[in-house]
Amino acid sequence: MHAPRKALPEVDTQRCTGCGWCVGVCPPHVLSLQVQGTDRFGPKRSVLHDAPGCTGCALCAVRCPFDAIRMVRRDALKAD
Template sequence: MSTAPRKALPAIDTDRCTGCGWCIAVCPPHVLSLQVQGPHSWGPKRSKLHDEPGCTGCALCAVRCPFDAIRMVRTTGHATTP
């Protein structure tokens, strides 16, 4: 079974992201996560797209972000199948 072509991927501005987690909560394929910034295992967390091939490009994360930290960036290829 093939997947539909993906038109865009989320690009997260880590300077604007507060790590609130709203984008993660609304992501249907669960491809976003909070990750600690820096070399330590503690500290500020920011949202990250950890599974690019699994992203559907639905843009719910960008719509839900209250800090305008996520913008959708057009892609040129198609989604890959696992």
């Protein structure tokens, strides 16, 4: 028996500004802002840090004012 298919947020780091709206609206708190690159003062971007905990509700994608998050079906993320 397979787990139900669900969509997970995929963040476009070119569009993400690190505003944090998606992090704030996420009910299971599976998104976080992380510094990109090696410079600790570099830009922050949204990252899905707990994919198994994601419910696939898509509130993050709906709330993002920069269209930086799209929901991708989980079976499309891996090719196995």
